[in-house]
Amino acid sequence: MATSARIQVQDIDGIKVVRFTDNQLFDERTVREVAEQIAVSLPADGSPIRLILDFSEVSMLSSSALSKFILIQRRVDSTRGKLRLCELSPILQQVFRTSNLDRLFTIDRDLRSATEALR
Numbered sequence: 001m002a003t004s005a006r007i008q009v010q011d012i013d014g015i016k017v018v019r020f021t022d023n024q025l026f027d028e029r030t031v032r033e034v035a036e037q038i039a040v041s042l043p044a045d046g047s048p049i050r051l052i053l054d055f056s057e058v059s060m061l062s063s064s065a066l067s068k069f070i071l072i073q074r075r076v077d078s079t080r081g082k083l084r085l086c087e088l089s090p091i092l093q094q095v096f097r098t099s100n101l102d103r104l105f106t107i108d109r110d111l112r113s114a115t116e117a118l119r
Helices: 028-041 063-078 090-098 111-118
Strands: 007-012 015-020 050-054 082-086 106-108
Touching: 007 028, 015 028, 015 111, 028 063, 050 063, 050 111, 063 082, 082 111, 106 111
Parallel strands: 015 050, 050 082, 082 106
Antiparallel strands: 007 015
16 A cells, blocks of 8 residues: 655755645654655765754644654754754644753744755
8 A cells, every 4th residue: 555645845955845744743654654754855875964844734743753853853963964843833832842852953933944044
């Protein structure tokens, strides 16, 4: 059975912008497929990864999704790249604050400011 595209990837001046197509990153299958699709979209040649995760369509995510984002952050760090999150709803912002992940991730208000920061 083929998996559906759970993300849309756009390349803006060498910056990968990942937009989620699911409203909820909650059930295990969705989270796994999202993580796999992001991993496949990233360069594997060791060059610095510049990545933005755009949460504009996401209203809810699970702790499992948070752990996958931590793994993505580690992969980006291993290439001396940069990862930024943007377009988080107030609820998602609270989730990141409550879990202290706002200290690990750089969170921008919108896509434009995240893109400018990585240029």
